[in-house]
Amino acid sequence: MTFITDFEAKVKKEAVKLVNISDKILVACSGGKDSTTILYLLKKWGYNVSALHVDLLMGAYSQGHVNNLTNFCKEQKIPLYIVNIREELGASMCYVRERIQSTTPMNNCMICGVIKRSILNKKAKELSANAIVTGHNRDDLAESIIMNVLMGNPRACMGLGSKSGVIESDLFAKRVKPLNYIAEDEIRRYSKEKNFPVIYDPCPCSHNAFRRFVKNLVTEYDLNQDNVIKLIKKIEPTINTKFKTNEVLKKCVNCGQATRNETCKSCEIIGLIKK
Numbered sequence: 001m002t003f004i005t006d007f008e009a010k011v012k013k014e015a016v017k018l019v020n021i022s023d024k025i026l027v028a029c030s031g032g033k034d035s036t037t038i039l040y041l042l043k044k045w046g047y048n049v050s051a052l053h054v055d056l057l058m059g060a061y062s063q064g065h066v067n068n069l070t071n072f073c074k075e076q077k078i079p080l081y082i083v084n085i086r087e088e089l090g091a092s093m094c095y096v097r098e099r100i101q102s103t104t105p106m107n108n109c110m111i112c113g114v115i116k117r118s119i120l121n122k123k124a125k126e127l128s129a130n131a132i133v134t135g136h137n138r139d140d141l142a143e144s145i146i147m148n149v150l151m152g153n154p155r156a157c158m159g160l161g162s163k164s165g166v167i168e169s170d171l172f173a174k175r176v177k178p179l180n181y182i183a184e185d186e187i188r189r190y191s192k193e194k195n196f197p198v199i200y201d202p203c204p205c206s207h208n209a210f211r212r213f214v215k216n217l218v219t220e221y222d223l224n225q226d227n228v229i230k231l232i233k234k235i236e237p238t239i240n241t242k243f244k245t246n247e248v249l250k251k252c253v254n255c256g257q258a259t260r261n262e263t264c265k266s267c268e269i270i271g272l273i274k275k
């Protein structure tokens with residue numbers, strides 16, 4: 001088998017476990033190699049896909065993603081929805097981060113992740129999509145496990161499977177990660193061989209992120225990611241038993257999205273901007 005057919009077969013084996021051909025799928029597209037690869041493949045295999053990009057308005061970096069995705073989706077005949085962060089939050093992501101960080105210790109990726117997740121859920125509901133696909137890969141997974149261990153937060157490992165969400169709820173679409181066990185190097189090679197129009201540079205705002213630190217650690221010491229993932233699979237039953245909850249999610253009093261508290265994380269952040 002060639003690399004391309006081998007890679008596609010491996011991804012398909014994972015994808016069929018997570019999405020059905022009858023699903024209405026919204027692929028969260030950053031404009032990077034991972035989400036572009038899974039968007040392309042799901043479309044190729046006949047799934048009903050649309051793409052959603054959150055334009056974070058981070059200058060030329062964001063504009064490059066918007067242009068690439070617009071051209072790619074047009075060529076692939078995939079509906080593309082672009083949500084402009086200023087229309088959602090009344091400001092660019094850079095302003096939002098600065099404003100929040102002046103009062104609250106939250107890192108760039110944490111703020112951005114919460115806002116993006118909320119927009120994705122909202123848009124999925126609007127479009128009646130019942131599955132959200134993201135491009136998280138095996139390297140992301142191994143890094144997340146190590147980060148959770150270093151932060152002493154084993155509970156956070158519960159959401160790291162290919163089907164995310166500790167609690168199932170009618171309030172949101174299922175979130176799935178077909179590339180969860182596929183190595184980043186292989187996705188990069190596939191994307192390059194396919195000549196996808198993507199930006200390979202990391203987000204310019206993630207330079208101080210804890211994740212970047214862990215990524216460098218894994219690379220520097222050539223840590224075996226499979227061992228990290230095997231370990232978490234072994235202790236998963238213990239983690240699940242310890243933290244299992246019958247919690248029923250509530251609706252956020254502001255926006256109606258699913259939340260454990262009165263207001264969701266995204267509305268909490270928006271509240272901090274207005275302070």
Ligand code: AMP
Pocket residue numbers: 027028029030034035052053054055056116133134135136
């Ligand atoms: P990251 O957290 O940047 O590594 O991205 C993880 C996944 O989140 C990507 O593979 C995408 O599926 C999704 N994602 C990241 N950034 C965006 C964005 N600006 N718009 C839509 N989806 C995104």
Ligand code: ZN
Pocket residue numbers: 252253254255256257263264265266267268
């Ligand atoms: Zn809310």
